[in-house]
Amino acid sequence: SQQGEEDPQALSIQEGENATMNCSYKTSINNLQWYRQNSGRGLVHLILIRSNEREKHSGRLRVTLDTSKKSSSLLITASQAADTASYFCATKTSYDKVIFGPGTSLSVIP
């Protein structure tokens, strides 16, 4: 029962560039969360945006939410090699548990 899907599946950029990844979902949500997973590790929560919010910032992270298009984007500015990881969006509806998308693999080349 896949709710969210990230795009692109993989992204490779040079250090210092911005990285943008997108998440599309199918049904109305209460909130959308982004997580990061370094290779071989658990996921770490990055940021949460509620359905009545349009944009949130946290350090070099900027998340937007467009409920009319059922989509969200995660922007990482001035990327660093340490940002190399997989990024997952997770959607929460009022009637179901959180569902994770398949993820975007980001490689930041020094």
Next chain:
Amino acid sequence: DGGITQSPKYLFRKEGQNVTLSCEQNLNHDAMYWYRQDPGQGLRLIYYSQIVNDFQKGDIAEGYSVSREKKESFPLTVTSAQKNPTAFYLCASSIDLDSSSTDTQYFGPGTRLTVL
């Protein structure tokens, strides 16, 4: 990974054996989850528990079993009925699991299970 521990980090199993993966949390969270992750894939939910002595099947529960006898602990047993158990297993917890909560999840470091 703060607050959630999983052990062991690596586990090797012979075909036909049951193995139990440990998950402990000290966050006082009511809800706990088990996910399976295959290489290059997302997370698939195996089981989840909203409260002690209660748990629900996720999307891929066949061949797995769980128990929730204590709030802090949610062990996962991979049985011999699971035909392709080699994977990375992640445990997570959240404060609670209801329609009004955010369900922000906190993950353990994972256990990599390999069937020999």
